[in-house]
Amino acid sequence: MSEAFSFAVDARDGAARRGAISTPRGTIRTPAFMPVGTAASVKAMYPGEVRALGADIVLANTYHLMLRPSAERIARLGGLHKFMNWPHPILTDSGGFQVMSLAKLRKLDENGVVFQSHIDGARHELTPERSMEIQRLLGSDIQMQLDECVRLPCSDEEAARAMRLSLRWAERSKKAFGAQPGRAVFGIVQGGAVATLRKESARELAAMDFPGYAIGGLAVGEPQAIMLEIIEIVAPYMPDDRPRYLMGVGTPDDLMESVKRGVDMFDCVMPTRAGRHGMVFTRRGRMNLRNARYAEDSRPIDAESSCPAARDYSRAYWHHLIKAGEILAMMGLTAVNLAYYQDLMAGMRAAIGEGRLEPFCASTKEGWMRGELIVLR
Numbered sequence: 001m002s003e004a005f006s007f008a009v010d011a012r013d014g015a016a017r018r019g020a021i022s023t024p025r026g027t028i029r030t031p032a033f034m035p036v037g038t039a040a041s042v043k044a045m046y047p048g049e050v051r052a053l054g055a056d057i058v059l060a061n062t063y064h065l066m067l068r069p070s071a072e073r074i075a076r077l078g079g080l081h082k083f084m085n086w087p088h089p090i091l092t093d094s095g096g097f098q099v100m101s102l103a104k105l106r107k108l109d110e111n112g113v114v115f116q117s118h119i120d121g122a123r124h125e126l127t128p129e130r131s132m133e134i135q136r137l138l139g140s141d142i143q144m145q146l147d148e149c150v151r152l153p154c155s156d157e158e159a160a161r162a163m164r165l166s167l168r169w170a171e172r173s174k175k176a177f178g179a180q181p182g183r184a185v186f187g188i189v190q191g192g193a194v195a196t197l198r199k200e201s202a203r204e205l206a207a208m209d210f211p212g213y214a215i216g217g218l219a220v221g222e223p224q225a226i227m228l229e230i231i232e233i234v235a236p237y238m239p240d241d242r243p244r245y246l247m248g249v250g251t252p253d254d255l256m257e258s259v260k261r262g263v264d265m266f267d268c269v270m271p272t273r274a275g276r277h278g279m280v281f282t283r284r285g286r287m288n289l290r291n292a293r294y295a296e297d298s299r300p301i302d303a304e305s306s307c308p309a310a311r312d313y314s315r316a317y318w319h320h321l322i323k324a325g326e327i328l329a330m331m332g333l334t335a336v337n338l339a340y341y342q343d344l345m346a347g348m349r350a351a352i353g354e355g356r357l358e359p360f361c362a363s364t365k366e367g368w369m370r371g372e373l374i375v376l377r
Contacts, residue, residue, distance in 0.1 A: 135311025159192030
């Protein structure tokens with residue numbers, strides 16, 4: 001186990017890369033999917049269960065944890081890893097996206113953003129320095145710069161303003177991060193859907209020499225084709241020897257198409273949120289187990305799944321638990337989805353190593369097409 005933060009690529013297939021991020025808390029195999037543990041918990045799952053399904057790293061949320069229970073309290077209790085009983089790597093986002101999407105009465109200027117909590121209306125200020133302070137108190141292994149995430153579509157002028165503000169905040173975030181041996185801070189590429197702005201952002205961030213880089217401002221309702229186009233535009237300007245993280249993405253198809261374009265890391269609430277509402281992802285496509293068609297379906301969700309919840313219980317049973325409002329339905333179906341996502345990432349890692357990513361992805365999509373519903377957008 002490394003005592004420093006580092007990234008190495010050990011196989012390539014076209015633009016796709018297989019590698020590993022080394023941290024004092026463990027190795028993150030890439031391409032990697034990070035389950036989202038917003039409030040220091042992957043909803044409906046124990047941390048050990050998340051680990052057993054194949055996760056090397058989870059994501060926690062700066063905005064939510066600063067409001068409740070507070071970063072200072074978590075620090076007094078020994079840090080986020082101890083608090084949530086997850087001794088492995090943790091990435092924390094900066095809080096910028098949640099300030100945009102959740103907070104009330106947001107007021108933004110060069111210094112930072114002042115907002116009211118969506119929980120109790122209390123006033124808070126989040127600056128690049130405060131965001132990094134919170135993440136240091138939490139003790140996360142990968143910390144994100146504070147950025148401004150604008151809603152799409154937006155004008156080119158608005159995208160340019162937010163991108164350049166995010167660049168200035170990136171410099172302040174990196175300075176505030178300081179020296180934290182074994183940990184890393186990532187810069188975030190912004191620029192809306194404007195190619196020239198995305199290139200400018202990526203070039204400027206690369207010159208700042210971050211340990212890793214993220215593509216932000218996507219997964220906000222734009223078509224998949226736009227997202228993939230932006231990845232293709234940005235990737236050549238991102239240092240080849242640093243991990244690339246596509247924030248907030250996405251469907252299984254999004255993951256495969258993005259890996260083919262050189263992305264190494266992902267997070268998304270989709271598998272956990274969908275599972276809690278009866279939707280599961282499988283080798284044969286997507287199933288909504290709320291549907292009446294499953295009321296007397298004695299087949300398992302997927303007899304070949306690595307997950308016991310998918311393999312050992314009938315679709316009829318899960319349909320019944322959902323209709324009855326049983327908590328076990330949320331737990332079991334969340335596990336089904338996280339297992340599928342981790343198995344998909346493991347499959348892509350193996351395929352990249354063998355130089356067969358394209359046929360692997362084609363075969364996976366054929367499996368979805370043969371199933372009951374098509375998972376493609």
